[in-house]
Amino acid sequence: GAGVSQSPSNKVTEKGKDVELRCDPISGHTALYWYRQSLGQGLEFLIYFQGNSAPDKSGLPSDRFSAERTGGSVSTLTIQRTQQEDSAVYLCASSAQSGAAKDTQYFGPGTRLTVL
């Protein structure tokens, strides 16, 4: 079946603009994760959604970052007033069951964000 998809694949924006990144998880997966992959920093957890529970936002680096998940499926990561340090690849992953670490996270191809 179809894997996790993300759009756009690339986004170039100017400093100070807002951007929205989209993630479509695998159908039926209740858990959804956002990570950021930046040069020299590796992969960092940003936010986690599980069903109707309140999301875990503990990894969001600032209040300029927010995310929502509508209808328990598609998720949007929004970055307001982008800064150059926001430039990174943003990865989305989904897994089948709630929060259990045993469940495999399936990753999307990522959105490469460049802030000029």
Added chain:
Amino acid sequence: AQRVTQPEKLLSVFKGAPVELKCNYSYSGSPELFWYVQYSRQRLQLLLRHISRESIKGFTADLNKGETSFHLKKPFAQEEDSAMYYCALSGGSNYKLTFGKGTLLTVNP
């Protein structure tokens, strides 16, 4: 706090040689350890997890709690093993993955 350390950014070996990618972790409880791989122009994917105790593509990894290590090994490297390898940890009910910074493995012909 959870931490994963991959001491080698780059590792280069010849085809047929043994390869070991090192991973050390810091976690106060009982962790779950994973190896993820990203081949060129492909998405990140799970290679193996310690709980499964399986061998995938000839790779194995043993969790050593005494040394807090989860090194990835393969006795005979192949050119198609060239990729970025990430070690990751998930602690108890904490579902978040904490990743190491990755090791770029190059297998030369």
